[in-house]
Amino acid sequence: MSAPAVTAEAVPRRILPVIVLAQFAGTSLWFAVNAVMPDLQQAWGLPATAVGTLTSAVQLGFVAGTLVFALLLVADRFAPARVFLVCSLLGALANAAILLADGSVGVLLALRFVVGFLLAGIYPVGMKIAALWYRGRLGAVLGVLIGALVLGTALPHGLRALAASGAIGQLPWQAVVLAVSALAALGGIATWLLVPPRDPVAGAARITPRALVLIWSDRKLRASVFGYFGHMWELYAFIVLVPLIVASRLAGSAAVSAAAFWAIAAGFAGCIGGGLAARRFGSARVAQLQLATSCACCLVSPLMLSAPLPLFFGWLLLWGATVAGDSPQFSTLTAQNAPHQVVGSVLTFSNCIGFAISVVSIQLFVAAAQAWPLAAVLPWLAAGPLLGLWMMRPLLRA
Template sequence: MFMHSDETNPFLALFIISLCLVGALGTWFSGTVIMPELAGRVQLGETQQVWLTNAVQSGFVVGALLIAFFNLSDSMTLTKLIAFSCGFAAAANLLLLFADTPIGIITLRFITGVALSGVYPPVVKLVATWFQTGRGIAMGIIIGALTIGSAMPHLFRAMVTDENWIHVIWISSAFTFLIGLVFLFVISEGPFPFDRTEFKPRQILQVLSNKSFYFLNVGYIGHMWELYAMWAWILTFARIPEANLNLFSFLTPEYFSFFVVSIGAIGCVIVGRLSDVFGRCYTTAILMFTSGSCAFLIGFSIEVAPAVFVFVAFIWGLTIISDSGQFSAAATELAESHLVGTALTVQMALGFGITILAIWLVPLSAHWFGSFQWAFLLLFPGPFIGALAMLLLRRRPDAVKLALGKR
């Protein structure tokens, strides 16, 4: 290890881990951004195209549940778990180049999701080992890295021609594999490690039966109902004729989608600091009310002017992810030390589980409304319910554990 907990500045460690997460998560939407090419290659139907993205979400949920059930993130060395999972994700992603049937491609995307469940939740816990104070901004920065990593396939796709779409797979796989080596040989846990514990299935029940975790997880589910459905379908939304992005010569749908998703990284850092000052509950509630309003307004903004549409989309991208890290920070603060890994994994399994339904329903919503312009109307109730749950959490006695008493 070149990074030692007693010698390395925590923010330097955070910077290195964040860069690594950006590279590791390029495989998440790598299949989604080349969906037209894959659909033409193996004759993917409309339903199968939806499951090209949903397979990753489903795999993530299954993997997260397995990790929680076997308590891997609380019993294994985090860096080894992350490194193995990166290699697993890179291999599954690369095999897309050789899959020649719809079921083969969807299965590989599912396996990629399983692998990524061993990257993202453990990385969140790893970052928490480097911080006792300032954990909110640390989580904001790491979720900012998640945001940019999720946006990278859009950038890769914008930079290559239709004929060279396979480069998206090669690049994302190579990054993920190399990052796995960095986690294995360079990165270590911080000076504030959580207690390790043996596998005990009842630990999952301990987390689920906690009333404060109930409100926290409802808040997270409301947040996730909106987040990944928007990320998954924003490129399709940007390509509809009503969006009129062709009026901006510099803004193709692919670049537009990259900027809308990645701009959230800025918000993550700002909100991370704000939540340490003003508390997790108020901060997340305000952000969810804002992003939910954008989900409601985005279709109407197209009716006004392309510039208004772009403005609303960028505000949505800025706010939709900005509060995400605070749910993770709250989980690490509310959970007992030996249950932190399980609490994070259960929370993410629940949140990513709801994304499967939301991603599946968005194109159906477009069909019901008669146009993709109105498809995102389906999403706005989620963050509103989530905001209410976080305000109720703030009234709980043990909410005093959040943000060093700021709630």
């Protein structure tokens, strides 16, 4: 039996830390396999392109899950904390089941798809829980939540770095996978136990295809959504390629994993810093600056790959901070520019299209990185940000 709904305006101090930590824990499932991919390739003889294929399976699962959860109004028919708990527990089990795959690519793909599907009940539902509690300052909270997602994405690399370095003992890759699963399960349990139900703002609106027409026909909405699409072309391909980029300069699994962790985790600082800057300069200008900076990082990559190590790592940290830091601002812009009655539909469809774009870019860039030097491949990541910056012009003029 769930706890009684809390209707008082005062928000208990524990609520935001619990939601943020649970989001961090749950989303660590996203790239759990990527962090141990070198171990899986050695143990099971997986091809070099497996990292792209398995990541794309997660992305496609997330697209499917987002649509199913939205169309069935799952987080509105059931308590969001209960949905978060169930998806966290099932996602943890699906992630841990990797240990039983025994090198079968088909089984791995199915499990990663299931994890992606269940992440649709973790990441968006976590934001819905936050929206119910922090209606008046959701913009700032959104930056922290997406920052937690970025940290969760980086976490498996950090765990592998600790295991490989011996800092937590000589742990096998299986222990890293199980640790991520345990953390995700704990995040779901903490949300269920420590975040009581909150009264919804109003009845949920059904997803309507009219939002797809508005995304293209409404000038300002089109500008924010297509800016987001350009961002998605770059973001997840960068996350997948980070270990390859680092390995071009460092040797040893501990060093590579540690550097990959910091490069991805830098996005947390980008999300928080962008949220603070948006309060003064507005989301459109902050998103433009961060998108332009990550675009520049793509374009100068041929020079940075052979630069002195301090400059190389500075470039990688700046890229990691800005490639993810504009995510909260694009979500804010899309929500602000969409008509109130179809905000949910617009966000659902734009997220699904954005993640579908990431599947294409992941597949293209992983395959290209196997065929050509990184210096010839990475600058093409700038194609998405350049298109996004061009499409954002109406927002900046406004």
